[in-house]
Amino acid sequence: MTHTDLPVAQFLGGRWVASAATMPVVDPATGAQIATVADGDEVTGLAALDAAAAAQHDWAATDARHRSDILLRAFDLLHADAERIARTITFEMGKPLAEARAEVSYGAEFLRWFAEEATRASGAYFRAPAGGRRIAVRTQPVGPVFAITPWNFPLAMVTRKIAPALAAGCTVVLKPAPQTPLTALEFVRILEAAGVPPGVVNCVTTSRAPQVSAPIIADRRLRKLTFTGSTAVGRALLAQAAPGVLRVSMELGGNAPFVVLESADLDKAVEGAVLAKLRNAGQTCVAADRFLVHAARAAEFTERFLTAVAALPVGDGKDETTRIGPVIDDTAVRRISALVDDAVDQGAQRHLLGPDIDGPGHFVRPTVLTDVDARTRLWNSETFGPVTALRTFTDPAAALRLANAGYSGLAGYVFGENLGETMEFAENLETGMVGVNTGIISDPAAPFGGVKSSGLGREGGSTGLAEYQEQQYLAIAR
Numbered sequence: 001m002t003h004t005d006l007p008v009a010q011f012l013g014g015r016w017v018a019s020a021a022t023m024p025v026v027d028p029a030t031g032a033q034i035a036t037v038a039d040g041d042e043v044t045g046l047a048a049l050d051a052a053a054a055a056q057h058d059w060a061a062t063d064a065r066h067r068s069d070i071l072l073r074a075f076d077l078l079h080a081d082a083e084r085i086a087r088t089i090t091f092e093m094g095k096p097l098a099e100a101r102a103e104v105s106y107g108a109e110f111l112r113w114f115a116e117e118a119t120r121a122s123g124a125y126f127r128a129p130a131g132g133r134r135i136a137v138r139t140q141p142v143g144p145v146f147a148i149t150p151w152n153f154p155l156a157m158v159t160r161k162i163a164p165a166l167a168a169g170c171t172v173v174l175k176p177a178p179q180t181p182l183t184a185l186e187f188v189r190i191l192e193a194a195g196v197p198p199g200v201v202n203c204v205t206t207s208r209a210p211q212v213s214a215p216i217i218a219d220r221r222l223r224k225l226t227f228t229g230s231t232a233v234g235r236a237l238l239a240q241a242a243p244g245v246l247r248v249s250m251e252l253g254g255n256a257p258f259v260v261l262e263s264a265d266l267d268k269a270v271e272g273a274v275l276a277k278l279r280n281a282g283q284t285c286v287a288a289d290r291f292l293v294h295a296a297r298a299a300e301f302t303e304r305f306l307t308a309v310a311a312l313p314v315g316d317g318k319d320e321t322t323r324i325g326p327v328i329d330d331t332a333v334r335r336i337s338a339l340v341d342d343a344v345d346q347g348a349q350r351h352l353l354g355p356d357i358d359g360p361g362h363f364v365r366p367t368v369l370t371d372v373d374a375r376t377r378l379w380n381s382e383t384f385g386p387v388t389a390l391r392t393f394t395d396p397a398a399a400l401r402l403a404n405a406g407y408s409g410l411a412g413y414v415f416g417e418n419l420g421e422t423m424e425f426a427e428n429l430e431t432g433m434v435g436v437n438t439g440i441i442s443d444p445a446a447p448f449g450g451v452k453s454s455g456l457g458r459e460g461g462s463t464g465l466a467e468y469q470e471q472q473y474l475a476i477a478r
Helices: 042-061 064-080 082-093 097-118 156-168 181-194 209-218 231-241 266-282 295-310 330-345 396-404 419-427 461-466
Strands: 009-012 015-018 022-026 033-038 123-127 133-141 145-148 172-175 201-203 224-228 247-251 256-260 288-294 349-352 367-370 387-393 411-415 433-436 469-477
Touching (some): 009 181, 042 201, 082 181, 097 461, 156 461, 181 201, 224 231, 231 247, 288 396, 330 387, 387 396
Antiparallel strands (some): 009 015
16 A cells, blocks of 8 residues: 555645655555655644634634534545554554454444534523523634644544544644544545535644644644643643633543453453553553452462463454554563553563564554562553553452552443442542443443543543633623
């Protein structure tokens, strides 16, 4: 597959604008360069904001039904080109084709969900309790949005931000991750074909994110910043957004606990563990990182989990049989290896699963570590790789305290057949989302987001649209 038909340009004001500087796109499974795209700078970024600001008034004034129809056309066009988009995801990001196809379907659902939400008007009109006036409350778009998206879900993280922004009447400047710009460019072409007017969506690809982002965030015309990525970068962006008092939504790092209670159905727990830990080679923000298994079930769970993981073929995601693909780059390989080595040095038992992966590409051999010390960096870090850290417990209250320790609070997982105990544990987890007897929690119809240092705001669900809206109150005298 080649990507020579993609423009080596930025999408600004409805036009593909040539760029003198370029950057390579590399296949993480082979290390080979597969494409060249534009490498934007601060001038490009501000030109994108110029276009978004110029289009904001007219797009906000567009009928909600018209915005909805455009999103539904984009939904249909995305499905019509689903195989091409899925293969683009696999080529530039590495995930297996089956998962890439699932991402296309998942990402498309945000278009349909927010197409429906766009036409559901909200507001209020009532007589003031003290009398003498009437109160009207209406919603209106926040204004131009700067959306910064990650590489691990290069389509779904884009649609999860752009769909509600367009539904609300906001224009957008999109900056995709430099590792995975091709999927974003493909989606921009779909939006163009769906009838999104010039300037409403603009896309800047760049390897110089701080240089491009800083002047956009500092510009008074920008009214909303939305970011998915690491907590460290999120904190830096929040500091930049503070002077302008921007509306901000942040989906940041996780370190999800996966708890197997004594009453758990181990068929469900093992299946859920494989999905929660190894989807996208562990490179998801909601990946299970810290496994807490009741001592009475630990031996059987561990044996069955090891067997299940060892059976998953590892390799190039373009092979239809692959279940675990590469990690994103060599830096990730070194970081994950260092976390594992540190845990082993502190007493963890390492179980390497499957054969060594020979040849080029950025691969990490699936690994399960048992008896992991809760003070290790592995236990307290977002692993973002196919490495599982496991320890046992006997007291559910102590397990809950350990699950809630730390600064992150994005997702958690609890497995148990004792409904009262399981629900009480789930409800006391300090996370924005909990999977109860399931390893898959993401749903466009549900609010996605975290607490503590894992973020601000929610994406998806009925609340996802409100992140891109302001309320205006009108006091109406007699």
